[in-house]
Amino acid sequence: MGYVRYFDFNQSDxxxxxxxxxxxxxKKIFEFWETQAESEDLETAAEAKALLARLESxxxxxxxxxxxxxxEKYEKEVRLLLDPLFPKMLGDNEIKAACMPFSPYLFNIxxxxxxxxxxxxxxxxxxxxxxxxxxxxxxxCVFVLNYLYGAGINYREPTYFDIPDKKxxxxxxxxxxxxxxxxxxxxxxxFEPLTPEEIQELTDNFDNYELWKKRIPPGSFDFEGFALVNxxxxxIEEAVSNLKVxxxxxxxxxxxxxxxxxxxNLCSMLNLNGLKLGFIAFxxxxxxxKSLGYGFWxxxxxxxxxxxxxxxxxxxxSQAQIFSHHKTFAVSEVKAEYAEESPLIAKLVExxxxxxxxxxxxxxxxxxxxxxxxxxKVNALNSVVASQLDKVVSLFTTALKRSMDxxxxxxxxxxxxxxxxxxxxxxxxxxxxxxxxxxxxxxxDTNVMEEIVFENVMPLYGQSDIKGSSxxxxxxxxxxxxxxxxxxxxILEAAKVQDALPVFDNLSFRIxxxxxxxxxxxxxxxxxxxxxxxxxxxxPVFDHISELDEELRAKVEAYKAVLDPDLGVIYDKRxxxxxxxxxxxxxxxxxxxxAQDEAQEMFPHYFEKYKTxxxxxxxxxxxxxxxxxxxxxxxxxxxRLWQLMTICEIESAVRKLKPQLKVPLDICSLILIHGxxxxxxxxxxxxxxxxxxxxxxxxxxxxxxxxxxxxxxxKDRLTIPDRIAVVYSHDQEAIEYQRYFDYLRxxxxxxxxxxxxxxxxxxxxxxxxxxxxQVDYDLVPVSRTQKIVAVPTKEKVA
Numbered sequence: 198m199g200y201v202r203y204f205d206f207n208q209s210d211x212x213x214x215x216x217x218x219x220x221x222x223x224k225k226i227f228e229f230w231e232t233q234a235e236s237e238d239l240e241t242a243a244e245a246k247a248l249l250a251r252l253e254s255x256x257x258x259x260x261x262x263x264x265x266x267x268x269e270k271y272e273k274e275v276r277l278l279l280d281p282l283f284p285k286m287l288g289d290n291e292i293k294a295a296c297m298p299f300s301p302y303l304f305n306i307x308x309x310x311x312x313x314x315x316x317x318x319x320x321x322x323x324x325x326x327x328x329x330x331x332x333x334x335x336x337x338c339v340f341v342l343n344y345l346y347g348a349g350i351n352y353r354e355p356t357y358f359d360i361p362d363k364k365x366x367x368x369x370x371x372x373x374x375x376x377x378x379x380x381x382x383x384x385x386x387x388f389e390p391l392t393p394e395e396i397q398e399l400t401d402n403f404d405n406y407e408l409w410k411k412r413i414p415p416g417s418f419d420f421e422g423f424a425l426v427n428x429x430x431x432x433i434e435e436a437v438s439n440l441k442v443x444x445x446x447x448x449x450x451x452x453x454x455x456x457x458x459x460x461x462n463l464c465s466m467l468n469l470n471g472l473k474l475g476f477i478a479f480x481x482x483x484x485x486x487k488s489l490g491y492g493f494w495x496x497x498x499x500x501x502x503x504x505x506x507x508x509x510x511x512x513x514x515s516q517a518q519i520f521s522h523h524k525t526f527a528v529s530e531v532k533a534e535y536a537e538e539s540p541l542i543a544k545l546v547e548x549x550x551x552x553x554x555x556x557x558x559x560x561x562x563x564x565x566x567x568x569x570x571x572x573x574k575v576n577a578l579n580s581v582v583a584s585q586l587d588k589v590v591s592l593f594t595t596a597l598k599r600s601m602d603x604x605x606x607x608x609x610x611x612x613x614x615x616x617x618x619x620x621x622x623x624x625x626x627x628x629x630x631x632x633x634x635x636x637x638x639x640x641x642d643t644n645v646m647e648e649i650v651f652e653n654v655m656p657l658y659g660q661s662d663i664k665g666s667s668x669x670x671x672x673x674x675x676x677x678x679x680x681x682x683x684x685x686x687x688i689l690e691a692a693k694v695q696d697a698l699p700v701f702d703n704l705s706f707r708i709x710x711x712x713x714x715x716x717x718x719x720x721x722x723x724x725x726x727x728x729x730x731x732x733x734x735x736x737p738v739f740d741h742i743s744e745l746d747e748e749l750r751a752k753v754e755a756y757k758a759v760l761d762p763d764l765g766v767i768y769d770k771r772x773x774x775x776x777x778x779x780x781x782x783x784x785x786x787x788x789x790x791x792a793q794d795e796a797q798e799m800f801p802h803y804f805e806k807y808k809t810x811x812x813x814x815x816x817x818x819x820x821x822x823x824x825x826x827x828x829x830x831x832x833x834x835x836x837r838l839w840q841l842m843t844i845c846e847i848e849s850a851v852r853k854l855k856p857q858l859k860v861p862l863d864i865c866s867l868i869l870i871h872g873x874x875x876x877x878x879x880x881x882x883x884x885x886x887x888x889x890x891x892x893x894x895x896x897x898x899x900x901x902x903x904x905x906x907x908x909x910x911x912k913d914r915l916t917i918p919d920r921i922a923v924v925y926s927h928d929q930e931a932i933e934y935q936r937y938f939d940y941l942r943x944x945x946x947x948x949x950x951x952x953x954x955x956x957x958x959x960x961x962x963x964x965x966x967x968x969x970x971q972v973d974y975d976l977v978p979v980s981r982t983q984k985i986v987a988v989p990t991k992e993k994v995a
Contacts, residue, residue, distance in 0.1 A: 200268065200269050200272045200275075200304055200305070200306075201265050201268055201269055201302055201303070201304040202302070202303050202304070202306060202314065203301055203302055214330075214334075214415050215333075215334060215337060215415055215416075216334065216337045216338055216341060216413050216414075216415060216416070216417050216418055217337060217382075217416075217417075217418050217419065217420035218385075218416050218418070218419050218420065219297055219298075219300055219420050219421075220261035220262060220263055220419065220420070220421045221261065221262055221263070221265070221267070221268065221297055221421075221422075221423060222259075222260065222261040222262070222381075222421040222422050222423070223258045223259065223275070223278055223379075223422075223423065224259060224260075224381075224421075224422070225378075225379040225380070225381070225422055226278050226279065226379055226423075227249075227252075227258075227259055227278070229281075230245045230248055230249055230278070231245070231249065233245035234246045234249060248277055248278075251274070251277065252274050252277070252278070255271050255274050257271070258271055258274065258275070258278070261421045265302055265304075268304050275304070275305060276305060279295060279305050282295075282425060283305060283307065287307075288307045288308045288309065289307075289308050289309055290309060291307050291309060291310075291427065292307065292309055292310045292313060292371065292427065292428035292429070292430070293306075293307045293310060293425065293426065293427050293428070294306040294307065294310055294425075294426055295423050295424070295425055295426075296375075296423065296424055296425070296426050297380075297420075297422075297423055297424060298375060298377055298380065298420065298424050303426070310428070313360055313362075313369075314360070316361075316362050316363055316364050317360045317361045317362065317363065318361065318363055325356065325357070325358055325359075331406040332354075334406065334409060334410065335403065335406065335409050336352070336354060338399070338409050338412075338413045339352045341413060341417075341418065342391075342396060342399070342400075344382060345384065346391065346396060348396055348400070350400060355372055355373075356372070356373040356375070357370060357371065357372055357373070357431075357435070358370070358371045358373060358428065359371075365468055365469075365470055366464070366469075366470020366471060367432075367461075367464045367465045367468060367469070367470055368461070368465055369430060369432045369465065370430075370431050370432045370434075370435035370436070370465070371428040371429060371430055371431065371432075372428070372429050372431045373426050373427070373428055374426070374427045374428075374429070375424050375425070375426050376424060376425040376426075376427075377422070377424040379422045379423050379424065379425075380420060380421065380422030380423065380424055381420075381421050381422055382418060382419070382420055383418065383419045383421075384417070384418055385416065385417055385418060385419060387414075387416075387417065388413075388414075388417035388418065391412060391413075395412055398412075399412055399413075432465050432466065432468075433466050435465075436462040436463070436465045436466035437466065437588055437589055437592075439458070439462045440459060440462050440463070440466075440589050440592055441592055443455050443458055443459050443462070444459065444592045444593060444595065444596035445592070445595065445596065445599075456474070459474070460472060460474045463570070463589075466585070466589070467582060467585060467586075469572060469577055469578075469582075471572070471573060472570055472571070472572060473497055473548065473550065473569075473570070473571035473572070474569065474570060474571075475488075475495060475496040475497035475498065475499075475568075475569030475570075475571070476488075476496060476566065476567075476568060476569065476593075476597065477496045477498065477499060477510075477566055477567040477569065478565065478566045478597060478601055479507075479564050479565055479566050479567070481563070481564075482625055482824070482825065483625055483824040483825050484506065484507055484824075484825040485504055485505065485506060485507070485824075485825075486498070486499060486504070486505045486506070486507055486510045486567075487499075487504055488500075488502075488504075496569060497544065497545070497548060497550070497553070497569045497571050498510050498511075498540075498541060498544045498569065500544070500547075500548070507520065509540055510540060510541070511526075511540070511541050511555075512538070512539035512540065512541045512542070514526075515539075515541055515555060518555075519555055519557045519564070519567060520557075520564055523557045523559050523564065524557065525554060525555065525556045525557065525580070525583045525586075526554070526555040527552075527553070527554050527555075527578065527579050527580045527582075527583055528541075528542075528545065528552060528553040528554075528578075529552050529575070529576045529578065529579040529580075530551065530552065530575045530576060531545045531546060531550055531551050531552060531553065531575075533546045541553075545571065548571060549573060550571040550572065550573060551572060551573055551574055551575040551577070552571070552572045552574065552575060552576060552577050552578035552579065553569070553570065553571050553572075553578060554568075554569070554570040554571075554578045554582070554583050554586075555567050555568075555569055556568040556569075556570070556583065556586060556590060556593075558590065558593055558594040558597050559594065560594055560597075560598050565594070565597055565598060565601065566594075566597045566601075568586075568590070568593050604632070604635075605628075622797065622801040622802055622803050622804070622822060622823075623651070623803050623822055625824050626649055626651075626824075627649065630646050630647050630649055631646065633646075633647060634646045634647070646881065648878065648879070649878070649879040650876055650877070650878045650879075650889060651803075651817065651819065651821045651822050651876065651877050652819075652821050652876045653819050653820070653821060653874040653875075653876065654803075654817040654818060654819035654821060654822060654874060654875065654876065654877060655817065655818050655819055655833050655871070655874055656815065656816065656817055656871050656875060656888075656896060657815075657816040657817075657818070657836060657837065657840055657868075657869075657870075657871075658813070658814070658815055658816070658868070658869040658871070658900050659813065659814050659816075659840055659843075659844055659866070659867065659868045659869070660811060660812070660813035660814070660866065660867050660904065661785050661811050661812055661813075661844065661847050661848070661851070661864045661865070661866045662810065662811035662813075662864060662865050662866075662867070662904055662916065663778060663781060663810040663811045663862050663863070663864055663865075664862065664863040664864060664865050664916075664917075664918050665862075665863075666778065666810035666811070666862070667810075669774055669860060669862060670771075670774055670810075671719050672770070672774075673770035673771040673773065673774040673860070674719060674724055674770075674771055675715055675716070675719050676769075676770040677766065677767040677768060677769055677770045677771050678715050678719075678724055678727055678728075678766075678767070679712055679715055679716065680767050680769075681731075681759075681760070681766060681767040682708050682711055682712050682715070682727065682731075683712065684756050684759070685708055685731060685735055685756065686705050686708040686709065686712075687752075688739065688742075688749070688752045688753060688756060689701050689704050689705045689708070689735075689738075690705060691748070691749060691752055692738075692742045692749055693705070695742075695745070695746055695748075695749065696745075700738075704734065704735060704738065707730070707734070708735075711726075711727045711730065715727065728765075728766060739753045739756070773859035773860050774859075774860045776859060777858040777859055777860040777861075777862050778810055778862070780854060780857070780858060781811070781851055781854065781858070781862060781864065782808050782811065782812055784847075784850050784851055784854050785811070785812040785847050785850075785851065785864075786806065786808065786812055787850075788843065788846050788847050788850050789806060789812065789814065789843060789847065792839065792842075792843040792846070795839075795980065796836065796839050799832065799835055799836070799839070800818065800823075800826065800828075800832040800835070800836070801822065801823050801826065802816055802817060802818040802822060802836065803815075803816065803817040803818075803822055803877075803886070804816050805886075811864060816836065816840070817877055817886075818832060818833055818836055819874065834933070837870075837933070837934075837937070838937050838940070840868060841868065841923075841934070841937050841941065842941065842946060842979075844866050844868060844921055845921065845941065845946045845947060845972045845976060846976070846978050847864075847866065848864065848866055848919075848921060848972040848974070849972055849973075849974050849975075849976050849978075851863075851864050852972075852974045853974070863918035863919075864918070865904070865916035865917060865918055865920070865922075866916070866920075866921045866922070867903065867904055867915070867916050867921070867922045867923075867924065868921070868922070868923045868924065869899060869900060869903055869924045870923065870924065870925040870926070870930045870934070871896050871899075871926075872925075872926065872927055872929075872930055875888055875889070875893040875896060876888070876889040876893065877889055895961070895962075898961050898962060899924075899962050899965070902959050902960075902961075902962055903915075903924055903962075903965070904916050905959070906924075906956045906957065906959060906965070906967075907956070907957045908954050908955070908956065908957070908967075909954070909955040909956055909957045910955075910957075915954070915956060915967055915969070919971055919972075920969050920970065920971055921969065921970055921971075921972060922967045922968070922969045923967060923968045923969070923970075924956070924965055924966070924967045925965070925966055925967070925968070926964060926965060926966070931953070931966070931968060934968055935951070935968075938951055938968075938970060944976075944979060945973055945975070945976050945977065946972065946973060946976045947970050947971065947972055947973055947976075948970070948971045948972070948973050950970065950971065951968055951969070951970045952967075952968065952969040952970070953966070953967075953968055954966065954967045954968075954969060
């Protein structure tokens with residue numbers, strides 16, 4: 198352990214190229230003792246005189262010198278000189294030394310400082326932060342500008358040292374405070390004084406190091422004396438600051454280098470070497486624990502899997518602590534004998550860990566993840582150590598929340614690209630597939646998402662179709678076209694009065710033919726042919742006769758005024774029809790969507806609806822569609838009853854809407870029962886679900902054809918206004934729905950009579966039957982969540 202110690206601050210001997218010629222000198226401390234020798238306090242004066250007498254022969258210490266050998270030669274004398282500045286009682290506590298500013302040499306080092314350096318492995322292990330020579334040069338020049346010119350530049354950069362502690366296995370951080378009261382500063386004759394303009398030029402060009410060296414060349418000043426340096430351990434503060442920087446970075450949890458820095462800073466903060474670090478995200482929708490970082494930030498408890506159920510990850514007590522009470526779970530001593538009882542202990546034993554902390558990360562009062570710390574030493578981690586994490590837990594929470602949000606944004610982008618909009622009940626599966634794709638893309642050049650199939654689901658289908666919509670649409674088109682043709686013919690008749698040209702008779706005749714054909718029936722393309730005839734043969738004539746006579750001009754302008762400005766046709770009856778269809782569709786959708794919100798609360802299921810001339814809907818329910826609930830057949834029966842009640846309410850709502858419609862349209866409602874489970878597959882090319890498998894295709898065929906079915910032995914259609922048809926294949930299904938009918942009668946949803954009908958066979962569809970009943974239009978809708986608790990049997994109703 199030398200008296201003088203050299204520290205390589207990554208600067209070598211570059212201090213020679215500096216604004217100052219640095220020399221050691223103890224002149225000021227000698228002056229201090231000489232003043233003490235003149236003290237009125239006799240004891241103090243005597244002590245000072247004795248010390249000066251002992252140092253009388255050390256003239257070398259009174260003059261400036263560069264050779265550090267002088268300090269080592271007169272070690273005892275230097276210690277005596279500096280004794281008041283280094284109280285022996287504080288030596289084991291203070292981290293202090295004498296030095297020369299802008300120099301890598303320290304001497305008269307306190308015992309504690311020596312121990313710190315030795316524990317680091319030697320002088321060369323001491324590293325100063327921000328030790329770039331160019332910055333140090335500018336810093337020295339700023340000192341000159343403030344001291345010599347009163348520039349008042351506010352530039353204070355604290356000095357930090359990073360010193361490893363090999364015994365603890367961590368790096369400690371120290372802040373240095375310098376006292377240069379025992380130094381003096383002088384200007385050399387070679388230095389040319391700076392003008393105010395040059396000073397301003399320097400302050401405006403901080404990064405132009407060559408300019409600073411030009412204006413203030415190396416060796417322009419002499420700096421003589423020595424300084425004192427005190428180090429203060431700021432390891433915890435520095436670690437927290439570094440953690441804040443790293444954890445608030447974008448993608449902090451997915452970069453291996455950042456993760457390792459975070460781990461090392463935690464080691465420094467807790468003074469624990471070799472900490473294992475883990476991070477678990479909690480997916481509350483699926484009740485699953487998820488490892489983040491794709492191998493960079495491996496969870497301790499999920500090291501073998503990226504995804505685990507909560508109960509497969511934690512024991513009962515740790516679940517209660519973390520998930521219910523939101524408290525840190527601490528295992529100060531991992532005991533292997535409990536491995537069979539606890540999946541958590543089993544994992545810790547597997548990793549040869551002797552102590553463990555699971556810290557809940559809470560965002561808006563909800564658990565979003567768990568920070569894990571593991572150590573290979575018993576009691577290295579405990580509840581006391583856990584309390585030290587309080588100051589950084591919020592940083593980890595923020596980092597996790599942001600990372601989860603960023604991941605969700607990435608997954609949503611993949612889903613949007615591959616799947617467009619998806620129903621909330623199955624979104625979890627799409628996010629799972631998107632996350633799997635994201636993981637693959639880290640290692641492979643692929644953009645193909647895995648297939649999404651839900652097996653063994655039960656389908657429900659229903660529709661409320663507008664009766665005779667095609668006929669009513671054609672009627673409205675006919676009425677508007679006949680009116681438009683009639684007005685055009687009247688204008689030609691008026692023109693003929695003004696000028697009896699045979700061409701007017703010909704055009705009027707042709708219009709009459711179009712009117713006659715339109716009244717007889719509107720075929721495909723007939724409307725377009727009539728409109729094209731008007732544009733090609735009639736409108737040019739209108740333009741001409743408008744220039745010949747004011748009365749004819751007025752008639753032509755009146756004709757144009759009744760045309761729709763965008764479509765160029767009369768759009769009155771058709772508009773009435775389309776507004777009526779829209780009103781009905783909106784009413785159906787409103788009732789259906791409101792009821793669907795209640796149905797999802799009962800049990801999650803896939804739901805989709807389509808608007809045409811009416812509204813049809815598909816529903817699928819089953820275990821494979823949910824990820825954190827247990828499916829039971831009861832929920833299928835519940836959903837069937839819900840669907841039946843909803844169709845009744847739709848019928849009632851549309852009936853009450855009918856007086857407000859400009860075209861009094863009716864709806865025909867139908868429900869299709871399918872007693873067997875099937876599979877649905879998401880078609881990425883079409884971005885929709887389809888029934889999967891050849892056997893299940895029959896269900897899709899029935900859906901497309903059933904509303905055209907006839908009652909067997911008659912010419913009567915199954916679907917008629919004022920009736921709801923329930924189509925089934927097996928008698929057991931009819932018995933189930935008869936029970937529902939009994940219940941619905943009891944709450945005023947339907948009338949007494951229920952028809953049991955056989956249906957005529959259709960192409961590819963045979964053996965179907967139907968129950969058909971009339972809704973009580975005075976029904977009062979009830980809340981499903983309150984009323985659907987059990988379906989009474991016929992005996993109970995009686």
